[in-house]
Amino acid sequence: MPPRADEDTAAMRSPALRLLLLEDDPVGAEWLRHLLAGWGYAVQHAADCRQALALVEACDFDGLLLDQRLPDGSGATLLAELRARGLRAPALALSADDAATRWPDAAAADFVARLRKPIAADALLCSLRALGLAPPVWDAERALAAANGHATIAGSLRRLMLAELPAQRASLKDAASAQPPDVATLDALLHKLLGAARLTGAAALAAQIECARSLLADPHASARGVAALEPLDAEIERLLRESGVTG
Numbered sequence: 001m002p003p004r005a006d007e008d009t010a011a012m013r014s015p016a017l018r019l020l021l022l023e024d025d026p027v028g029a030e031w032l033r034h035l036l037a038g039w040g041y042a043v044q045h046a047a048d049c050r051q052a053l054a055l056v057e058a059c060d061f062d063g064l065l066l067d068q069r070l071p072d073g074s075g076a077t078l079l080a081e082l083r084a085r086g087l088r089a090p091a092l093a094l095s096a097d098d099a100a101t102r103w104p105d106a107a108a109a110d111f112v113a114r115l116r117k118p119i120a121a122d123a124l125l126c127s128l129r130a131l132g133l134a135p136p137v138w139d140a141e142r143a144l145a146a147a148n149g150h151a152t153i154a155g156s157l158r159r160l161m162l163a164e165l166p167a168q169r170a171s172l173k174d175a176a177s178a179q180p181p182d183v184a185t186l187d188a189l190l191h192k193l194l195g196a197a198r199l200t201g202a203a204a205l206a207a208q209i210e211c212a213r214s215l216l217a218d219p220h221a222s223a224r225g226v227a228a229l230e231p232l233d234a235e236i237e238r239l240l241r242e243s244g245v246t247g
Contacts, residue, residue: 016042016141017062017133022052022078023094024070028117032065035121035210040139040203049073056082061089063133066111068095076111083110090131094119122211135204137239143201158200162243168193169236176226183216186229190216205239208232 019041023029029045036043044059046052049072055061064082066075079091093114113127128134138158147154168189175185190213197206208231215228240246 016040016136016139018042018044018059019063019065019133020052020055020059020061020089021045022047022049022064022066022070022075024048024067032119032124035124038198038203038210039125039135039207040142040201041133041135047071049078052078053081056085056087061087063128063131064089064091065094066091068093068097079110090133092127092131121207121214125207125211135207137202137204137242139201139203141201142198142203146199146201154201158202161196161200161202162239162245164196165236165240165245169233169240172229172233173226176229181226186216187213202239205232205235208235 017040019036021029021032021036021043023032023045024047026047029047033043033045044055044061046055048070052066064079066079068075070078075091075093075095090112091110093111094117095114096117098116112131115123115127125135140154143154143158144151147157172186172189172193175182175189190209194206194209194213196202197209212229212232
């Protein structure tokens, strides 16, 4: 007997973590917002400190991503004010400046981690995990939207994606183990898997796939091979284990 719609929805649902993104560059902000939303986060964007303060008044945030040089102040100054108001959400500093010479305020502020722009997907994901803000396993909202709101269809797509994972995992390992690693084949396989992950709302899997593609795009990718896929393989292993699929 197929699962009921409410069972499919419950199996996928996990609360979206709320992130405040403070970034005055519209291009960088849109890229980060799109990337984070694809990983299952609920993102609110502010272009300056004034907007950020207004958003904090209206919403409780789980994490803060704060640019350091802004039209009306700095991320470090804003964070100090937010801490004085009692906001304890972990904060990540973003800046295009060199950390050693241009981040004195950020270094003194209560930032858990710092990232220099342009930000690589793998570095961002690692920093979010360090903040205790790992992506949700399943993004039910995205999965339901892809299935036109039908939870049973969303659940069927999710089970099909999981059933295909062992074979896709084996293909990835074969391409990564080649000497030298077959980077072109790896990217094609990852591209296909990313589409399935997004369609089914597998947010944590999508994040790891994008990080793996970012690493493999590095000029030294040929030396990374299997190592570049280790975090992704660990996520696949977790999904298969938790779903009871043999892989």
